[in-house]
Amino acid sequence: MSAQQDQAPHDSLDATSEATRSLQGLSTELTARVPQLLEAMRSVGSGLELHSTLDRICETAAELAGARFAAIGVVDDEGEGLSDFVTYGVTEAQAAAIGKLPGGRKGLLGALIRNPEPVRLADVTADPRFEGFPPHHPPMRTFLGVPIRVQGKIFGNLYLTEKRGGEEFNDYDLHMLRVLATEAGIAIGNARLYEAARQRERWIDGSVAVTTALLSGGDVDDALSVVAEQARRLADSAAGMVLLPAEEGGLEIAAVSADNPAESLGKVVPAESPIVALLLDGESVFVNDSATDPRMITNMSGQYGPSMLLPLRSGGRVMGALATPRLHGGKPFTEAERTLATQFASQAALALMMAESQRDRERLAVFEDRDRIARDLHDLVIQRLFATGMMLESAQRRSVVPEVQTGVGKAVDELDVTIQEIRTAIFALQQGPAEAPSGLRTRVLREINMAAVPLGFKPAHHFVGPVDALVGELTGKNLIAALREALSNAFRHSDASRIEVVVDATVTLADGRRAVRLTVADDGVGIPEGGRRSGLRNLRRRAEALGGSSSYGPGLGAEGGGTAVVWEAPL
DSSP, rough: HHHHHHHHHHOOOOOOOOHHHHHTEEEEEETHHHHHHHHHHHHHHOOHHHHHHHHHHHHHHHHTTEEEEEEEOOOOOTTTSSEEEEEOOOOHHHHHHHSOOOOOOSSSHHHHSSSOOOOESSSSGGGGTTOOOOOOOOOOOOOEEEEETTEEEEEEEEEEEEEEEGGOHHHHHHHHHHHHHHHHHHHHHHHHHHHHHHHHHHHHHHHHHHHHTTTTTHHHHHHHHHHHHHEEEEEHOSOEEEEEEOOSSEEEEEEEESSSGGGGGEEEEEOOOOHHHHHHHTOOOOETTTTOOTTTOOOGGGGGEEEEEEEEEEEEEEEEEEEEETOOOOOOOHHHHHHHHHHHHHHHHHHHHHHHHHHHHHHHHHHHHHHHHHIIIIIHHHHHHHHHHHOOOOOOOOOOOOOHHHHHHHHHHHHHHHHHHHHHHHHHHOOOOGOSSSSSHHHHHHHHHHHHHHHSSSSSSEEEOOOHHHHHHHHHHHHHHHHHHHHHIIIIIIIOOOOOEEEEEEEEEETOOOOEEEEEEEEEEOOOOOOOHHHHHHHHHHHHHHOEEEEEOSHHHHGGGSSEEEEEEEE
């Protein structure tokens, strides 16, 4: 049991004693209202969800004192304003017309925050601290306010206005409200403990989901998307973004979970941004309003308000950053949310590092295997083919039958072509990632040559338009990943004997945007009904993240047999 939970029973006993003392020696009129007060106290303490508890306190207080309106102003972590404002008696239409909730930094509400003592006024508008109501606010005169303390600290203030019948709030109402505020403090403390426990549980579950996704051996981009999705959900933010170091400096948005991810995916926060320097130094950055903070220098900042920017740091190494912005005007992140998000980012960074180590081991094993295959192809297969070719040439010279000489000659030519294709495959097998050329055309050819080894034949290819000049780096990187996925699917599932790859950089989408289209068609068995679609979903997710699309249809086989995968994204 935590110290807070251990403290709760003592607070309850102290509050009960205080409530009992406050009722001793009161008049008969007030004593007659004790059953109503006890019922109100029972009602206040009957739930554990924080916001519904606040709603119930407002309603109970208004009924107890005969007020038309009630509200609770929750003091923010800095103790200078209000982080929440819960009302009773104000209709949804009135609340919508009033608009923004009070900030509590000035006026009578601000004075009650700075000096949390009971206040009773016959006419709130006559008080010198009153600064006026916003437009469309219902008229209010009589006022009663008492502080709510949770575990000895100010949580907020409970306000009542407009006592029914036009009367003023009296001493009896004040006594009753003070007792109710004491009970409300206990109920709020319990609800806070319950909410904190649920919140920690959600963040822990999110960390487990991220770790599982990263260590499952799946696609890296998909795993980063899981980090962004979980961070957005847990932080209740407008977006979740994973930023990784960019080649040109700064941080590039590598994964996004948002209503429109294409707007921010691939954007780079420049190295000169003060935020980047802090994040790469391993420091967390908490921003109250991204639209006005001078450190936020990107165009995206204008649409966001409170933001958490957290380094993905593990073992002294910063691998990137995690951003969870809320919309402009959204609620600030609480201290508990900041702590839990920081812990989540650390767990995600550790999982990223473990996944990277795992992929390095797997990559090393693949490279070792490729080296062995390349050596075997060179030392055994090619030598045997050479020897076979020499034997055929010798037989051709000894033969006196023209048809035999012609047939053997064709066989020797075929062997020469096969040897050249095997040498191309050997070159592809021996080529490391550091040697990968930058041109999209060459990267496409490299993927095709690498796929030729497991397929047993080399897919045909065709380029339309200046693909190297038109296709950007982000789109090109995703196109290569889509090509690799499509070729892998063809090898594993299609049983094809012919594959054609077309990269067309002259496409125009329906909305007029210029785009690049990748088509991978085969003459295989097609996609069976009820078969797995995980690879196709990955292709679609990549395309949609860039503002494009992915689909499939009939392929190269007779009568529309086989499969043709079409993947396209804006240039």
